[in-house]
Amino acid sequence: MLRRNNGFFLVEMLLSLTALGIAALFLIPSLVFLWEKGERISLEKNARQLMYSELIRTVSEGSGPFSHIEKIGVTNYTIYIKQSGNGSREVCVSYEHPATGTGTVCGFVE
Structure with missing residues (x-):
């Protein structure tokens, strides 16, 4: 210059x-x-929070297998209980987001 x-x-x-x-x-x-x-990570965190709250509810109420859907924002969370052959139960939360995809988080009922 x-x-x-x-x-x-x-x-x-x-x-x-x-x-x-x-x-x-x-x-x-x-x-x-x-x-x-x-x-x-945010979707998985929400799914884990739903799973833990459902685990607490299932243990306190002793409810059987069921399924329901919760919607947070644009994400659908499907909460359901799986029973295995040996009598153990597992609470699972599947999430489906239009942009980031799907995933599942599970935890055993003690």
């Missing part, structure tokens, strides 16, 4: 914008990945 000019040359501006664009090409996909991972 010449001393008598008060601004930038066109080449300097294009070079800085190119460097900014290249940095954005690497950072934007990683930020999207982190956002989706945080969303999946």
Whole structure:
């Protein structure tokens, strides 16, 4: 840059914008990945909270197998009790989110 000019040359501006664009090409996909991972962790946390509350209710009331659906935001959580052949019961929560997919969290009734 010449001393008598008060601004930038066109080449300097294009070079800085190119460097900014290249940095954005690497950072934007990683930020999207982190956002989706945080969303999946949040869904699993909600499913675990529902599972633990259902475990407490099942132990205190001694209820049999059933199934019901709860909706939190746009996510559907299906809560159900599975019984195995040896008499043990398991509370499971399956969740289905339109963007991040599905998953299941289970816990044994003691």
